Amino acid sequence: MSISHQEARRILDAAIAKADELGVKVGISVVDDHADLVASIVMGDAGFLFLPQASMGKAMATVIWKGQLSGVLNERAGAPMFQAVNAMYNNKLVYQQGAVPLKRGDELIGAVGAGGASPQQDEEIAAAGAAALEG
Numbered sequence: 001m002s003i004s005h006q007e008a009r010r011i012l013d014a015a016i017a018k019a020d021e022l023g024v025k026v027g028i029s030v031v032d033d034h035a036d037l038v039a040s041i042v043m044g045d046a047g048f049l050f051l052p053q054a055s056m057g058k059a060m061a062t063v064i065w066k067g068q069l070s071g072v073l074n075e076r077a078g079a080p081m082f083q084a085v086n087a088m089y090n091n092k093l094v095y096q097q098g099a100v101p102l103k104r105g106d107e108l109i110g111a112v113g114a115g116g117a118s119p120q121q122d123e124e125i126a127a128a129g130a131a132a133l134e135g
Helices: 007-020 051-064 072-075 079-086 119-134
Strands: 027-032 038-043 099-104 108-117
Touching: 007 108, 007 119, 027 051, 027 099, 027 119, 038 051, 038 072, 051 072, 051 108, 072 079, 072 119, 079 108, 099 119, 108 119
Parallel strands: none
Antiparallel strands: 027 038, 027 108, 099 108
């Protein structure tokens, strides 16, 4: 199943609202079940040029590793298999906290990632986005 553009906008809007609530500026990306970009945004005055790539890389890693939180993957990022898979994806995977899976029922349909705040805040922002899909 794919993520519609309407769903992606709902996810981004909810994630932006959470970032505003936390008082942070971040990049947020939504990827589908093939780890392909569906939508991405960087909040004004975010501060770092790499935020779209960071948020997308976290979301991609979550999808590629079957819905695992990107922060959990950080613990194994140095393992040869994780490095090899990252190389297969042109080193675009980011094994850092800040992405959560998107599910429709029990089916993994993608992930949302955030980057630019603290790791915990990034994950809270992504989780708020994911909750908008469920609601």
